[in-house]
Amino acid sequence: MAYGTALAVLADPTRRAVFERLRGGPASVGDVAATLPVSRPAVSQHLKALKLAGLVSDRPEGTRRVYSIDPDGLGELRRWLDQFWDQALEAFKREIERPAPTKRSKRP
Numbered sequence: 001m002a003y004g005t006a007l008a009v010l011a012d013p014t015r016r017a018v019f020e021r022l023r024g025g026p027a028s029v030g031d032v033a034a035t036l037p038v039s040r041p042a043v044s045q046h047l048k049a050l051k052l053a054g055l056v057s058d059r060p061e062g063t064r065r066v067y068s069i070d071p072d073g074l075g076e077l078r079r080w081l082d083q084f085w086d087q088a089l090e091a092f093k094r095e096i097e098r099p100a101p102t103k104r105s106k107r108p
Contacts, residue, residue, distance in 0.1 A: 003080035006073065009053040014038055015046045019055060019069070026068040028061070 033043040054073030
């Protein structure tokens with residue numbers, strides 16, 4: 001999964017809500033749809049897009065499929081985001097470690 005695909009998929013607010021619903025643990029399409037104001041077929045389509053982006057995985061459980069967040073796909077997105085945090089922290093560290101400017105005394 002490319003982080004660009006993940007970001008594009010998560011740009012949709014309903015899809016993001018479906019993804020966030022899985023934060024609480026694995027759930028079937030019906031379980032997810034019961035907590036959102038969208039139909040089961042719509043939830044199913046959103047889960048399909050999330051799966052294609054590598055953000056969720058699914059497994060059969062009887063006659064239904066149970067979806068969960070895929071840690072590998074989420075990890076790739078996190079690694080991409082972390083590079084910005086790492087750069088910001090490094091810049092902050094350089095700024096803090098920079099010697100303070102010396103004050104010149106005023107002469108009368």
